[in-house]
Amino acid sequence: MGLVIGNFLDRMARFDKIWPQRARVSGTLTSRWTSGLKSSLAEKADLRAVPAQKGMAALGGKSEEFRQGFGSTVADAIRRHGAGRAQGALRKRKKNPMTTPWQRPPAVIVLEDGTVFRGRVFTSAHQGRVLGEVVFNTAMTGYQEVLTDPSYKGQIVTMTYPLTGTYGINDEDMESARIQVEAFLVKEYQDFPSNWRSRRSLAQFLDSQGVLGVEGIDTRRLTRHIRLVGAMRGIIATDTDNVGELLDQVRAFPGLVGVDMVQKVTCSAPYRWENGPQPEAVWKEGHAGFRVAALDFGVKYNILRNLERCGCQVLVFPAHTSAETILAAQPDGIFLSNGPGDPAAVTYGIETVRKLLGQKPMFGICLGHQLMGLALGGRTFKLKFGHRGANQPVRDLRTGRVEVTSQNHGFCVDLESMKHVPVQPTHINLNDNTLEGMEHLAIPAYSVQYHPEAAPGPHDATHLFDRFVQLMGRNKGLSSSETPRHHDS
Numbered sequence: 001m002g003l004v005i006g007n008f009l010d011r012m013a014r015f016d017k018i019w020p021q022r023a024r025v026s027g028t029l030t031s032r033w034t035s036g037l038k039s040s041l042a043e044k045a046d047l048r049a050v051p052a053q054k055g056m057a058a059l060g061g062k063s064e065e066f067r068q069g070f071g072s073t074v075a076d077a078i079r080r081h082g083a084g085r086a087q088g089a090l091r092k093r094k095k096n097p098m099t100t101p102w103q104r105p106p107a108v109i110v111l112e113d114g115t116v117f118r119g120r121v122f123t124s125a126h127q128g129r130v131l132g133e134v135v136f137n138t139a140m141t142g143y144q145e146v147l148t149d150p151s152y153k154g155q156i157v158t159m160t161y162p163l164t165g166t167y168g169i170n171d172e173d174m175e176s177a178r179i180q181v182e183a184f185l186v187k188e189y190q191d192f193p194s195n196w197r198s199r200r201s202l203a204q205f206l207d208s209q210g211v212l213g214v215e216g217i218d219t220r221r222l223t224r225h226i227r228l229v230g231a232m233r234g235i236i237a238t239d240t241d242n243v244g245e246l247l248d249q250v251r252a253f254p255g256l257v258g259v260d261m262v263q264k265v266t267c268s269a270p271y272r273w274e275n276g277p278q279p280e281a282v283w284k285e286g287h288a289g290f291r292v293a294a295l296d297f298g299v300k301y302n303i304l305r306n307l308e309r310c311g312c313q314v315l316v317f318p319a320h321t322s323a324e325t326i327l328a329a330q331p332d333g334i335f336l337s338n339g340p341g342d343p344a345a346v347t348y349g350i351e352t353v354r355k356l357l358g359q360k361p362m363f364g365i366c367l368g369h370q371l372m373g374l375a376l377g378g379r380t381f382k383l384k385f386g387h388r389g390a391n392q393p394v395r396d397l398r399t400g401r402v403e404v405t406s407q408n409h410g411f412c413v414d415l416e417s418m419k420h421v422p423v424q425p426t427h428i429n430l431n432d433n434t435l436e437g438m439e440h441l442a443i444p445a446y447s448v449q450y451h452p453e454a455a456p457g458p459h460d461a462t463h464l465f466d467r468f469v470q471l472m473g474r475n476k477g478l479s480s481s482e483t484p485r486h487h488d489s
């Protein structure tokens with residue numbers, strides 16, 4: 001496979017060798033899952049003799065809580081932040097008690113092929129079972145954006161990066177109004193975030209919306225398994241360990257193929273985007289920027305932020321809106337958003353896009369790109385395990401330029417099927433040569449499978465938003481210098 005995946009596997013192999021050494025040399029709790037398995041409290045205190053003693057001295061009367069199981073979190077906090085801040089953290093922790101990893105309730109994950117993984121629940125709000133397609137994301141940061149990206153609806157997401165939670169959750173990096181993933185699986189959860197923007201911990205965020213978080217998963221084994229066998233349905237249970245029963249339940253779950261997930265995430269009524277969603281669904285009086293009608297199949301906020309940054313004003317329409325209603329708003333351009341699930345199941349969206357093609361300049365991202373492909377007469381298929389991460393190399397076939405891109409998709413437009421359509425393929429994924437972008441030869445319409453808005457990921461491709469603005473300008477008879485330009489390309 002490609003260089004990027006090769007590097008990734010190599011890095012994971014090296015990480016495994018380095019990890020135990022680091023834990024031995026520093027004598028800290030970096031590997032809580034090895035040290036944590038020692039069951040007697042005396043042994044625990046021994047294993048982390050230095051931070052534990054400092055912790056007890058610094059906390060004075062708090063040593064009783066240490067013995068009762070706050071030990072690792074307090075010692076962790078002292079190591080990271082010093083005794084003063086650790087005391088503050090302990091006070092917060094008493095309000096929202098979190099047990100040490102080895103005290104957390106067990107969770108079992110069963111994949112549809114019978115493979116079993118075990119972990120521990122690091123959230124408190126959830127008891128029971130969760131079903132979804134299990135997918136992995138290789139971005140090293142960006143868990144907040146991943147959790148809130150509507151394209152993950154119906155999916156249980158695991159991060160391949162082994163430590164999650166370090167920088168908490170902030171108020172700015174939301175990609176929609178809520179958490180969209182069905183559940184979140186990590187190798188090691190870090191419950192003491194340290195970042196100037198952090199407002200709450202990852203566990204608190206998941207708890208606030210009743211979403212299950214599980215740690216202690218062998219995420220490397222899980223990822224390698226999905227890569228070898230392919231995307232799979234999975235079930236997480238916190239209420240039973242009966243694998244046979246869970247296997248029956250996961251096999252009865254329909255999964256994502258052929259299922260319209262868009263209706264679960266699209267907005268219920270049109271709205272204007274202006275530094276966030278605004279209730280009124282009308283163009284702003286006196287605004288000179290191009291008017292973009294965005295069809296919301298599960299739009300990420302950062303796409304709307306980017307359009308706004310390019311000087312556009314944006315009205316967002318529910319996925320079911322008819323082509324006639326959209327054209328009646330007299331937009332200068334039409335944007336087709338990203339979104340979850342199988343594009344072929346969004347039949348009403350395909351029909352609307354077919355009617356809108358050629359009426360106004362059109363730009364599609366991810367699911368929007370797939371719907372454009374289907375509306376033009378192409379086909380889509382499910383990739384073996386999908387592209388999700390922030391390091392996918394894409395070549396622009398017209399310039400030869402390679403961009404490192406952010407991606408999140410499990411389906412793909414079949415390049416072969418586009419051979420009979422008046423479309424030029426413009427971008428190719430260098431890992432597996434699948435189609436990543438196209439441009440219509442006769443009408444102003446183009447699309448990309450990847451995410452130029454990043455969030456998370458590199459900003460190599462933000463120029464694609466400028467291209468949309470240029471296209472709208474040309475369509476209105478403006479020269480390129482008369483059209484605003486906001487991104488460096």
Ligand SMILES: NC(=O)CC[C@H](N)C(=O)O
Nearest residue numbers: 338339341366367410411
């Ligand atoms: N990010 C997206 O828009 C994803 C598109 C589609 N749901 C897929 O998985 O391929």
